[in-house]
Amino acid sequence: MAKSSSHASLRGVVGWAATEPRSPAEERLETAVLTPASPTARPGPLSPEQTRRFREVVLVHADAAYNLALRLSRRPDVAEDIVNDAYVRALGAFSNYRGGDGRSWILTIVRNRFYDWLRDQRRKATAPLSRPANDADDDEDWDFPDTEQDDPEEALAKKSQAGALHALIDRLPPRLREVIILREMEEFSYREIAVMTESPIGSVMSRLARAPGALAEAWRAHEAKLGEARP
Amino acid sequence: MSGCPDWQERLQGLIDGELDAAHAVEVEAHVAGCAACSEAYADALKLRTALRGEDVRVVAPDILTLRLEAMVRAAEASAAPAAPVTPSAAVVRPFSGGRRRDRALWGFGGAGVALAACAVLAVSVVPAMQTAQLEQDLVAGHVRSQLVGHLTDVVTSDQHVVKPWFGGKLDFSPPVIDLADQGFPLVGGRLDYIGKRTVAAIVYRRGRHVINLFVWPGSGELGPAEAKPGDGYTLLHWTRGGMTFWAVSDVNEKDLQAFRQLLQARIPA
Numbered sequence: 296m297a298k299s300s301s302h303a304s305l306r307g308v309v310g311w312a313a314t315e316p317r318s319p320a321e322e323r324l325e326t327a328v329l330t331p332a333s334p335t336a337r338p339g340p341l342s343p344e345q346t347r348r349f350r351e352v353v354l355v356h357a358d359a360a361y362n363l364a365l366r367l368s369r370r371p372d373v374a375e376d377i378v379n380d381a382y383v384r385a386l387g388a389f390s391n392y393r394g395g396d397g398r399s400w401i402l403t404i405v406r407n408r409f410y411d412w413l414r415d416q417r418r419k420a421t422a423p424l425s426r427p428a429n430d431a432d433d434d435e436d437w438d439f440p441d442t443e444q445d446d447p448e449e450a451l452a453k454k455s456q457a458g459a460l461h462a463l464i465d466r467l468p469p470r471l472r473e474v475i476i477l478r479e480m481e482e483f484s485y486r487e488i489a490v491m492t493e494s495p496i497g498s499v500m501s502r503l504a505r506a507p508g509a510l511a512e513a514w515r516a517h518e519a520k521l522g523e524a525r526p
Numbered sequence: 527m528s529g530c531p532d533w534q535e536r537l538q539g540l541i542d543g544e545l546d547a548a549h550a551v552e553v554e555a556h557v558a559g560c561a562a563c564s565e566a567y568a569d570a571l572k573l574r575t576a577l578r579g580e581d582v583r584v585v586a587p588d589i590l591t592l593r594l595e596a597m598v599r600a601a602e603a604s605a606a607p608a609a610p611v612t613p614s615a616a617v618v619r620p621f622s623g624g625r626r627r628d629r630a631l632w633g634f635g636g637a638g639v640a641l642a643a644c645a646v647l648a649v650s651v652v653p654a655m656q657t658a659q660l661e662q663d664l665v666a667g668h669v670r671s672q673l674v675g676h677l678t679d680v681v682t683s684d685q686h687v688v689k690p691w692f693g694g695k696l697d698f699s700p701p702v703i704d705l706a707d708q709g710f711p712l713v714g715g716r717l718d719y720i721g722k723r724t725v726a727a728i729v730y731r732r733g734r735h736v737i738n739l740f741v742w743p744g745s746g747e748l749g750p751a752e753a754k755p756g757d758g759y760t761l762l763h764w765t766r767g768g769m770t771f772w773a774v775s776d777v778n779e780k781d782l783q784a785f786r787q788l789l790q791a792r793i794p795a
Contacts, residue, residue, distance in 0.1 A: 349598060351694055358584075397694060457580065479577040484544065484686055486686065500538070501535060511566070514569070
């Protein structure tokens with residue numbers, strides 16, 4: 296199905312109605328997703344049927360939402376706030392729900408809320424900014440300093456496999472963190488990720504080629520270290 | 527980066543099942559002949575296995591789940607005494623998951639009933655093994671899907687629609703891969719109940735024949751892939767990527783084996 300030729304054009308991947316782009320950019324997909332059917336339709340109180348549907352379609356993805364928020368923000372307290380805020384918005388907009396994949400929708404909102412938070416951090420930042428050396432995307436790769444982060448040796452020495460992987464992912468810039476999570480943990484297709492991250496599919500592909508590559512090498516080093524402990 | 531820079535994206539595309547057959551073959555050929563890329567490929571697969579391991583994907587803390595649930599309940603409560611719905615709010619909006627074609631298309635009529643009876647009989651004489659009951663369930667599921675005109679709940683050849691459709695209904699995410707370019711077009715998906723659990727049934731077509739691919743998590747105690755032809759029905763099972771697959775169809779065994787191999791090539795181990 297997903298041929299290289301289809302990478303060129305994005306069609307209705309997740310079943311949301313598209314609309315013309317608006318600014319600010321981060322609102323685009325959320326509103327596109329929920330374009331009211333008529334000008335008078337607006338977010339409002341939900342009927343029991345709608346809340347039932349909201350539970351089925353959106354609330355069930357709370358774990359996925361938190362997982363994304365935590366890996367992006369790297370701070371449990373911030374992740375909780377981001378998810379909470381995302382669900383407030385989703386609930387408010389749900390009366391305009393017209394079908395589609397609830398998981399990609401809530402994850403898109405989570406992602407956008409994270410970048411809002413990140414922008415705030417940057418504005419407030421007094422600490423030296425951390426910038427990756429391979430900073431091709433300029434500001435897009437800006438990341439706040441990860442105070443919780445151990446040095447690389449310590450990160451890899453983590454006892455649990457999950458802990459070590461988290462540490463490795465957390466060292467990547469946010470644009471790579473998000474594609475890793477959306478692709479490897481949520482298993483979205485390239486096209487879906489392109490829509491969710493509002494990136495050309497080519498950028499998604501190049502990020503996906505970069506991110507796992509960097510991770511895979513680190514992971515192999517980690518496994519080699521634990522070689523004796525594993526069959 | 528250990529692989530060839532020029533092949534990096536295509537290599538990742540192969541791993542992600544995002545290449546068409548022609549490109550996949552091309553990349554596989556390169557990987558086979560390039561030590562660096564073959565190593566990068568192995569690393570990537572190892573990383574994938576690790577990333578999909580236990581506890582890597584964290585779950586929401588209970589306190590957050592409770593907060594969200596309370597939020598939904600509050601929204602419902604506030605709506606309870608609401609005024610009569612406005613005309614605009616009353617508009618029934620099309621739900622994209624509800625696109626359906628005429629299901630009668632898939633009804634096979636009387637001949638199907640007779641065939642079905644044969645099939646069930648054929649399966650019931652399979653030597654009593656631990657999988658006999660399961661196989662019976664599977665054939666019954668396959669037959670039922672065609673008899674009651676309930677082949678699919680979501681009818682679309684778009685794998686990106688079928689997969690999310692399963693998303694909210696199952697506690698696992700079955701791989702949904704269209705093989706139209708290989709002569710096995712995806713028809714849609716539905717839920718089925720096999721071996722005391724809800725499973726994904728992904729429906730393909732081969733010419734006029736229907737292939738039901740049943741998928742659920744777990745590798746079970748089943749042996750390697752094997753075909754069990756029986757009176758017009760062929761069952762084939764295998765495991766991959768932590769999932770159990772059963773293909774059931776009345777296509778010949780060779781075709782079903784080809785179908786399995788095509789799927790295998792696109793499903794990460």
